[in-house]
Every structure is written in C-alpha cells, then in structure tokens.
Amino acid sequence: MELTIRQAAIVKKLCWTLALSVVAVPFLFPFLWMISSAFKNANEIFGQPSLIPDVWRWRNFVEVFEYQPFARQYFNSIYIAVLVTGLTLILSSLAGYALARMRFAGAGLLMLFLLSALMVPEEVTIVPNFFLMKWLGAMDTHIPLVLLPVFGPHGVMATFLMRQYFVSLPKELEEAGKMDGLSRLGVWWKIALPMSRPALAAVAIITFLFSWNLFLEPLVFLSSIENFTLPLALSNFTDPYGSPLWHLQLAATSLAVVPILIVYLIAQRQIIESFAMSGVKG
Amino acid sequence: MSSLKLRNVTKTFGKTKVIHGIDLDVLEGEFVVFVGPSGCGKSTLLRMIAGLEDISGGELWIGGRQVNEVQAARRGVAMVFQSYALYPHLTVRQNMGFGLKVRKEKPDSIARKVDEAAMTLQLEKLLDRYPRELSGGQRQRVAIGRAIVGDPKVFLFDEPLSNLDAELRVHMRAEIASLHRRLENTMIYVTHDQIEAMTLADRIVVLRDGRIEQVGNPKELYAHPDNIFVAQFIGSPKMNICSADAFAPELTRAGIPMEGVAQIGLRPEHLRIVPDGGLIKGQVALSEYTGGGSLLHVEMEGAGRFLVLSEGQEGPQPGDEVQLDFDTANLHRFDAEGRSLQAAREPVPA
Amino acid sequence: MTGHVRTGTTAPRAPWLTLRRREMFEGWLFVSPTLIGFLIFFLGPLIAIVIYSLSEWNLLSQQMTYIGTANYQDALTQNPDFWHVIRNSVIFAAGLVPLNMTLALALALALCRPGRGVVFFRTAFFAPVVTSAVAWAIVWKFLLQGEAGAVNQMLATVGINGPNWLREPDWAMVAVIATRVLKMVGLNMILYIAALQSIPRDYEDAARLEGAGNWQIFRMVTWPLLAPSTLIIMVITTIGSFKVFDHIYLMTGGGPENGTLVLAFYIYEQAFEFFNVGYASALAMIMFAIVLVLALVQIMLRQKGSA
Numbered sequence: 017m018e019l020t021i022r023q024a025a026i027v028k029k030l031c032w033t034l035a036l037s038v039v040a041v042p043f044l045f046p047f048l049w050m051i052s053s054a055f056k057n058a059n060e061i062f063g064q065p066s067l068i069p070d071v072w073r074w075r076n077f078v079e080v081f082e083y084q085p086f087a088r089q090y091f092n093s094i095y096i097a098v099l100v101t102g103l104t105l106i107l108s109s110l111a112g113y114a115l116a117r118m119r120f121a122g123a124g125l126l127m128l129f130l131l132s133a134l135m136v137p138e139e140v141t142i143v144p145n146f147f148l149m150k151w152l153g154a155m156d157t158h159i160p161l162v163l164l165p166v167f168g169p170h171g172v173m174a175t176f177l178m179r180q181y182f183v184s185l186p187k188e189l190e191e192a193g194k195m196d197g198l199s200r201l202g203v204w205w206k207i208a209l210p211m212s213r214p215a216l217a218a219v220a221i222i223t224f225l226f227s228w229n230l231f232l233e234p235l236v237f238l239s240s241i242e243n244f245t246l247p248l249a250l251s252n253f254t255d256p257y258g259s260p261l262w263h264l265q266l267a268a269t270s271l272a273v274v275p276i277l278i279v280y281l282i283a284q285r286q287i288i289e290s291f292a293m294s295g296v297k298g
Numbered sequence: 299m300s301s302l303k304l305r306n307v308t309k310t311f312g313k314t315k316v317i318h319g320i321d322l323d324v325l326e327g328e329f330v331v332f333v334g335p336s337g338c339g340k341s342t343l344l345r346m347i348a349g350l351e352d353i354s355g356g357e358l359w360i361g362g363r364q365v366n367e368v369q370a371a372r373r374g375v376a377m378v379f380q381s382y383a384l385y386p387h388l389t390v391r392q393n394m395g396f397g398l399k400v401r402k403e404k405p406d407s408i409a410r411k412v413d414e415a416a417m418t419l420q421l422e423k424l425l426d427r428y429p430r431e432l433s434g435g436q437r438q439r440v441a442i443g444r445a446i447v448g449d450p451k452v453f454l455f456d457e458p459l460s461n462l463d464a465e466l467r468v469h470m471r472a473e474i475a476s477l478h479r480r481l482e483n484t485m486i487y488v489t490h491d492q493i494e495a496m497t498l499a500d501r502i503v504v505l506r507d508g509r510i511e512q513v514g515n516p517k518e519l520y521a522h523p524d525n526i527f528v529a530q531f532i533g534s535p536k537m538n539i540c541s542a543d544a545f546a547p548e549l550t551r552a553g554i555p556m557e558g559v560a561q562i563g564l565r566p567e568h569l570r571i572v573p574d575g576g577l578i579k580g581q582v583a584l585s586e587y588t589g590g591g592s593l594l595h596v597e598m599e600g601a602g603r604f605l606v607l608s609e610g611q612e613g614p615q616p617g618d619e620v621q622l623d624f625d626t627a628n629l630h631r632f633d634a635e636g637r638s639l640q641a642a643r644e645p646v647p648a
Numbered sequence: 649m650t651g652h653v654r655t656g657t658t659a660p661r662a663p664w665l666t667l668r669r670r671e672m673f674e675g676w677l678f679v680s681p682t683l684i685g686f687l688i689f690f691l692g693p694l695i696a697i698v699i700y701s702l703s704e705w706n707l708l709s710q711q712m713t714y715i716g717t718a719n720y721q722d723a724l725t726q727n728p729d730f731w732h733v734i735r736n737s738v739i740f741a742a743g744l745v746p747l748n749m750t751l752a753l754a755l756a757l758a759l760c761r762p763g764r765g766v767v768f769f770r771t772a773f774f775a776p777v778v779t780s781a782v783a784w785a786i787v788w789k790f791l792l793q794g795e796a797g798a799v800n801q802m803l804a805t806v807g808i809n810g811p812n813w814l815r816e817p818d819w820a821m822v823a824v825i826a827t828r829v830l831k832m833v834g835l836n837m838i839l840y841i842a843a844l845q846s847i848p849r850d851y852e853d854a855a856r857l858e859g860a861g862n863w864q865i866f867r868m869v870t871w872p873l874l875a876p877s878t879l880i881i882m883v884i885t886t887i888g889s890f891k892v893f894d895h896i897y898l899m900t901g902g903g904p905e906n907g908t909l910v911l912a913f914y915i916y917e918q919a920f921e922f923f924n925v926g927y928a929s930a931l932a933m934i935m936f937a938i939v940l941v942l943a944l945v946q947i948m949l950r951q952k953g954s955a
Contacts, residue, residue: 062796111682120675135943144693167685188383196397197371229780231894247782
C-alpha cells in the first residue's frame with residue numbers, strides 16, 4: 017500500500033519521536049531514580065530495581081537533617097548564591113557599561129587585560145588564592161566563596177556579556193537622559209539598566225547556578241561542617257568507613273536538585289537562552 | 299543679542315579633524331538650519347552644542363555664558379533626537395516630566411508644565427500611553443513636548459523627520475514651523491534635506507567636510523550661492539553646471555562679462571524653451587513626464603547634459619532640437635576655484 | 649548680524665575638570681571595583697603561581713627557596729605520574745569531545761525547528777546542565793555500582809553481565825566520559841541550535857529546489873556553514889574537558905589504580921592533600937599553558953571567522 021505524503025510524514029515523525037525518547041532515557045532516568053531511591057530504605061535501595069518504592073520512607077528526609085546541619089548548609093548555599101549574584105550584577109553592569117559607552121584612556125588595554133582572565137581556569141589560581149585567604153584569615157569562612165566567583169573568570173565573563181548587550185542598545189536614549197540632567201550613574205541606573213533586563217536576567221541565572229554548583233572552592237576553603245555549602249554537604253553523607261549512605265545521600269541530593277529543577281521547568285526558555293547568550297559556561 | 303555663538307570651534311577624533319574652526323552667531327528666536335551631505339559634520343556640530351560631544355578647540359557661548367565645559371543638562375538646551383529616544387519603560391507623561399523630575403521640581407509644577415506642553419502639541423489624550431502604543435508622528439510630538447517642557451533657551455533638532463514617511467514629514471514640518479512662530483525660541487535644526495532647510499529656516503548654514511560653505515537666508519542661498527557646491531546643493535532639480543568655454547561666444551555676445559569665468563551654472567527652472575532666438579541649443583535625450591510638465595534631459599554640444607523644466611502637456615520629444623533661453627540675471631558664473639563671480643550682490647529681503 | 653561680543657576677556661578659564669577629564673574619571677570609577685578585585689584575586693595569584701612554581705615550599709618552616717625549574721623538570725622528566733596524568737587527560741578529552749559534539753549536533757539538527765515535542769526534548773537534554781555536577785556524579789555513581797547498581801541490574805535483565813564500572817580502570821574512564829557527556833551535551837546542543845537557526849532558510853530551500861536530499865543538504869550546505877561554530881564549540885569543549893575536576897573527584901577519586909587521574913584532579917591532590925605547593929604550581933602553569941594554547945587557537949579562529 018502506498019502511503020500518502022501526509023501519512024509518510026506522520027510515520028517519519030513517529031520514528032523521530034521514538035528515537036529521541038530512547039536517547040532521552042539516560043538524561044531523565046537519573047533524576048527519576050534519584051527521587052525514587054530517596055524514599056527507599058537502605059535495604060530496598062539495593063534490591064530489585066523499581067521506580068516505585070515498596071514502602072515510602074519519609075524518614076530519610078528527617079535523617080538528612082539529623083546527620084549533619086543540612087538546613088544550615090542549605091541556607092549557606094542560598095545566601096552565598098544570592099550575594100554572589102547581586103554583587104556580580106552590580107559590578108559587571110557597571111564595568112560593562114563603562115567599557116561599552118565611556119571613552120577613557122586605557123580602556124582598550126583594560127579590555128585585553130580582562131579578556132585574558134577568561135583563559136585562566138580557576139584550578140590554576142586557586143593555589144595562591146588559598147594562601148591569600150589564609151593570610152587574610154578568611155579560611156573556613158564564606159568570604160572566598162563570594163569574592164572568587166565575583167572577581168574570577170566568571171565575573172569577567174559577566175562583564176563582557178553586559179558590555180556586548182550595552183553596545184547593542186541605541187545610544188540616543190542615554191543621551192536623552194544626559195540632556196535631561198542625569199549623572200553618569202543616573203543614566204546607568206535609570207536608563208541603561210532598565211533597558212538591559214534580558215542581559216541582567218541571563219547574568220543572574222548563570223551566576224546563581226554557578227555559585228550554587230560551586231565545588232572546588234568550598235572543598236579547598238571550608239573545613240567546618242556547619243559552614244559547608246550544598247555540593248560539599250551532599251558528598252558528605254558517609255558511614256564511619258567513608259562508604260556513602262546512599263539513602264541519605266540521595267534524599268539530600270533530591271532536596272538540593274528538585275527546587276532548581278522546578279524553577280528550570282517553569283523558566284526553561286529563559287534559562288536555556290541565558291546559557292546560549294553566555295556561550296561558554298557550565 | 300545673540301543666543302548662541304561659536305568661535306573657531308573645532309573637533310578632532312583621534313587624529314582626524316572633523317570640524318575645522320566654525321564661527322557662527324545665532325540670534326535670539328532665530329530658526330537656523332544646518333544642512334549638508336552626510337559626513338559633513340552637521341550632526342557632530344549639533345551634538346557639540348548639546349554637550350554630547352566635547353569641544354576640541356574654540357569657544358561655545360549660549361546665552362552670554364561660555365559653556366565648553368558645562369554639562370549637557372546645564373547648558374539650557376533641549377534636543378529632539380532622530381529616533382525620538384523616548385524611554386520605553388515610561389509613559390508619555392513620565393517621559394515629558396522626566397527632566398524636571400531629575401532637576402527636583404515639585405510634582406504639581408511638573409504636572410502643570412507637562413499639561414501645558416501637551417495642550418500645545420495636542421497630546422492630552424496620549425499622556426498615559428507608552429511610547430510603543432504611539433504612531434510615528436505621535437512619538438515625534440512627544441519628543442518635541444519633552445523638549446518644550448524644560449523651557450530651554452535653545453532647541454536642537456537632529457534630523458527629526460527622517461524616520462517619518464513622506465506625507466507625515468510634510469505635515470510635521472509645518473507643525474514645527476508653526477511651533478517656532480508660537481514659542482519664538484531659538485531653534486537649531488539639522489537635516490540633509492535641502493527642502494526642509496529652505497522651508498523652515500530663517501537662516502541656513504551649509505556645511506561641507508566640517509567647514510561652513512555659506513550662511514544666509516533661503517532666498518539668498520538660492521539666488522546668490524557663493525560657490526558651485528552651494529549652488530548645486532540648494533534647489534531641486536540641481537543646478538546645471540558646465541564649462542564656460544562651451545557658450546563663451548554666445549554669452550559674450552549677449553553682453554555678459556566672461557573674463558575669468560571658468561564655469562557657468564543655470565537652474566533647470568530658469569531655462570525656457572523658445573521656438574527660436576534662444577541663446578543656447580541642444581537635443582532632447584530623454585523626457586520625464588511629471589504631471590504638471592516634463593523634466594527634459596537635453597544634450598548640449600560640448601557641455602554635457604542639462605536638465606530643463608518645461609511646463610505644459612505638450613513638450614518636445616526625444617530627438618527634437620530645442621533652443622533654450624534664460625534671463626541673464628539668472629546666470630551664475632564661477633571662477634576656476636568654483637567661487638561665484640556674482641557682480642555687486644544686491645541684498646535679498648528675507 | 650550681531651555685533652561681535654568680545655570673548656577673550658569674559659571667557660572663564662577652562663576648569664580643571666573638563667568634560668573629557670570627567671568622563672575619563674568616571675570611566676575608571678565604574679570599572680574600578682572589577683579592576684581592583686581582578687588585580688587582587690586574579691592577576692596577583694597568577695604572578696604568585698609563577699614564583700611558587702620556581703620554588704620549594706617548606707610548610708613547617710614556611711620558607712620558600714628558589715629552586716629554578718626543578719619543579720618543571722620533576723614533572724616532565726622524573727615523575728612517572730605526570731605523563732600518566734597527561735595521558736589520562738588526553739584520553740578523557742579524546743573520548744569526550746567527539747562524543748559530545750556528535751551527539752550535540754545530532755540533537756540540535758533534530759530539535760532546531762519548532763514543533764510539538766521539541767520543547768520537551770530540549771528541556772530534557774538540557775536539564776543536566778543546570779543540575780550541579782556533584783549531584784549528577786553522585787547519582788551516576790549510585791547507578792553504576794557493581795552488581796547492585798541499577799544500570800547493571802537492567803543490563804542483566806537483557807542477559808548482559810555488566811562490568812564493575814567504577815572499579816576497573818578502563819571501564820571507569822568510559823564511565824566518567826559517558827556520564828560527563830550526558831551532563832554537558834545539552835549546552836553544546838543549545839549552541840548548535842543557535843548556530844543552525846542563524847543560517848538563513850533560503851540556502852536549504854535553494855538546495856532542495858535543485859534536487860538535493862536531506863543528507864546532501866547537510867553535507868553540502870549545513871555542515872560547511874556550521875564550520876566556524878563547530879571550531880569554536882570544539883575548542884570550548886576541549887578546554888572544559890581539561891578543567892574537569894568535581895566530576896572525577898566524586899565519581900572515582902582519580903582511581904581505580906589512578907585510571908582516571910586527570911590533570912585538574914592531580915593538581916588538587918598535590919596542592920591540598922600532599923602540600924607539594926611548588927610542584928602543584930608548576931603543574932598549574934602547565935595546565936595554564938595548555939588552556940592558553942587552546943584559547944589562542946579559539947581567538948584566531950574567531951578572528952578568521954569574523955574577517
């Protein structure tokens with residue numbers, strides 16, 4: 017039997033969907049398995065694999081908070097990420113604005129200078145920064161976790177993202193602001209920033225996630241358990257011999273990941289666009 | 299007294315000089331138009347007056363005060379931008395009142411001034427809309443309204459009509475003219491469109507390559523251009539220019555002194571087609587019907603093509619030999635440097 | 649015309665704070681927080697690490713002794729671990745980059761046109777990117793355990809006896825590469841989708857009118873037009889693969905038998921577990937050199953692309 021063009025198109029579409037669904041399994045399965053295992057007890061976790069737990073063990077989530085100061089650690093992650101995001105937004109849009117709009121001697125050199133930062137991984141500068149923080153007495157505090165992301169390659173990337181966006185905006189509005197009597201700071205705050213919401217949102221999103229997911233810096237700088245941030249805390253659910261307590265670890269990981277995932281599902285378009293805008297992060 | 303004064307004003311970008319020593323006096327209440335081809339520096343000059351570009355050399359005076367180093371907002375000028383530059387996140391009312399708010403005026407005084415300006419420009423019904431909800435002409439009026447509200451000493455317009463379609467442009471041009479008659483403020487207006495310049499200006503400043511070519515009222519510029527550039531820039535279709543040699547014998551015979559004349563110019567509208575006895579002659583190469591008449595492209599022997607405006611429905615056809623006549627007073631003579639050799643120039647009333 | 653007003657005598661002297669100076673001053677003021685932070689937390693450390701790498705640190709006496717290039721010589725000629733680590737890093741990159749990019753391009757081609765289901769799949773493939781690397785590594789470590797892991801249990805149901813993924817050096821490398829690809833491929837997919845969407849539809853339509861099939865259109869039209877994006881994505885991905893740390897740290901800890909010991913992890917280990925600061929600094933400089941070369945290649949490609 018010959019298929020009409022329309023029928024052929026439907027069959028083709030079905031095949032594609034099926035193929036993509038198969039590929040999607042290893043992307044989605046870990047999330048489902050993580051959440052389902054978070055409700056299992058220590059024995060069932062290694063029993064017959066099943067997505068639905070036999071007994072829903074809500075106690076796991078209570079034990080997570082008993083095992084270590086998880087609420088405190090959660091709060092640490094939130095406040096650090098908010099602080100890093102806020103500071104990055106202000107500093108990167110200030111510097112980005114100057115680099116986009118103001119003519120000052122040395123601006124070109126400064127750009128080159130900052131660009132070079134994009135090429136140096138955090139892994140390279142962390143050793144001297146360790147000693148710097150030690151000297152500053154900032155070990156086992158959250159200071160390095162705020163300062164290093166803000167002033168490191170990520171902050172520079174945010175500055176350039178803002179600069180690119182400001183360059184693309186029409187100049188005349190800012191000039192009108194100037195004619196209306198705004199100072200430079202006023203033009204930046206009242207005109208340039210309100211017009212840059214998409215770029216600011218992009219910087220905010222990738223910066224928040226960057227800070228939220230940071231691992232190397234907390235690992236190097238933090239030692240007290242109540243100062244831990246989430247990524248560090250997650251890796252810390254172990255028995256006295258260092259083996260992972262899977263049911264707790266997965267329950268804690270679920271607690272850390274699910275809120276982010278929910279926000280992601282709601283704002284997926286905006287979040288994906290933000291990453292596309294920044295081009296290079298993750 | 300003069301409202302605005304430029305003394306040897308220059309501008310350099312890096313090593314390139316874009317404005318070469320401009321001297322100009324603008325009277326109180328005068329409507330002055332800067333006109334010239336793109337890249338002539340007219341917008342740069344306007345932006346220097348506004349305070350959006352710094353002044354590399356010379357002096358700028360506004361209202362008896364030197365303002366070279368005075369910030370834009372404190373110069374007592376207001377600007378209407380080409381793209382209108384209305385703040386997209388503010389309503390019309392907020393847009394118009396923004397400058398006053400920045401200057402910390404009282405809310406009731408701001409409201410009064412905004413209402414007043416809105417009435418002048420018939421914007422009352424649009425006050426609570428956002429710029430995106432307005433048509434091009436309405437945005438233009440809001441942009442003008444924003445300038446009016448601050449009661450500036452000098453209004454600056456940077457090609458304000460170039461984003462409008464042809465019909466609206468004519469309409470807004472008339473509105474700006476009547477606004478000037480009502481407000482009687484000093485206005486400086488930049489355009490590349492010589493018709494806009496001619497219709498609006500009390501005085502026109504023709505600029506080329508960062509230099510003033512000529513300053514004068516529209517009739518002066520039309521009747522007595524100082525040089526070939528101005529002669530061809532003002533008037534449409536543009537003036538025919540050819541080497542003087544082509545018609546030297548005929549012109550000398552007609553009693554026109556041709557000594558030192560290198561080139562001559564004749565405006566298309568000053569050439570008449572006559573059955574015979576014309577001073578010069580040529581062959582019609584192309585005839586463009588324009589409704590009221592025809593625009594003829596006439597091949598002149600040894601002088602290239604002339605444009606001729608012929609009135610009436612029945613004009614000569616391509617291939618026809620035509621004789622052309624003109625009033626000798628309308629002949630423009632230029633020397634080898636392109637400067638006008640106009641005999642004693644009688645002042646033309648503005 | 650107006651009578652000339654004498655300007656020379658009434659003109660005020662130009663103030664020191666000219667508009668130009670003010671703009672310059674404000675410009676530097678705007679960038680100063682970023683600049684100062686950059687100098688302290690970035691440029692300073694960068695200089696410091698050069699010095700460290702030429703020194704020997706004694707942590708007990710807190711003394712730094714200049715020892716020239718001994719640390720570099722140690723790495724390049726003495727310490728067998730170093731070349732083993734480089735080999736691992738290269739294998740990791742050589743496995744990850746092609747896999748990641750091929751998959752990213754395939755997904756991008758499938759998902760670059762709007763349609764039903766596209767949003768769902770895009771969201772699904774990108775989800776691991778917003779998830780923390782730590783969470784991703786923990787879950788996969790859990791799934792990839794020997795007999796008890798979900799992956800092997802599922803393989804068993806179809807009769808395959810899966811390896812003990814993270815306990816055998818070669819399989820461990822395969823596992824960390826595959827799971828890292830799953831984590832990061834969404835990002836490249838998005839970059840590819842953006843690149844594909846910026847190609848005007850006309851080219852494809854023109855080729856189709858000339859009778860080209862899907863594969864021919866891809867080979868002759870899409871792929872060449874994607875070349876600049878492909879090069880840039882490749883460099884970004886390669887740099888990223890040399891920087892990978894948390895993923896390895898959590899999944900294998902560099903093991904088994906140092907089978908997944910890669911450069912970033914090795915630096916961390918030397919610096920913060922064995923406190924060989926000088927040696928670790930020399931390693932960091934080598935890593936910097938590798939990334940710098942890759943980044944310069946990227947800049948050159950980008951300039952060529954824009955020219």
